[in-house]
Amino acid sequence: MDNIDLARTTDAETYVILPPQLPLWLKLLNFINLAPVLAWPLVFFSSVFFFDAPESKLQAYIAFIVVNS
Numbered sequence: 001m002d003n004i005d006l007a008r009t010t011d012a013e014t015y016v017i018l019p020p021q022l023p024l025w026l027k028l029l030n031f032i033n034l035a036p037v038l039a040w041p042l043v044f045f046s047s048v049f050f051f052d053a054p055e056s057k058l059q060a061y062i063a064f065i066v067v068n069s
Helices: 024-051 059-068
Strands: none
Touching: 024 059
């Protein structure tokens, strides 16, 4: 196990999510790619309501599968 001397670490070595020296476009691209991971519970929960009063059960199942895949 490596012993890390906290007195000798720099800000670039102590980042948690993104290092501060990354360009802004890369940070935005990272956020855009990870945003669906945060939104999927809401999307999945709301897609259950497709089955409330569907015109056809087949159409409800197809919409449910398409939205959640």
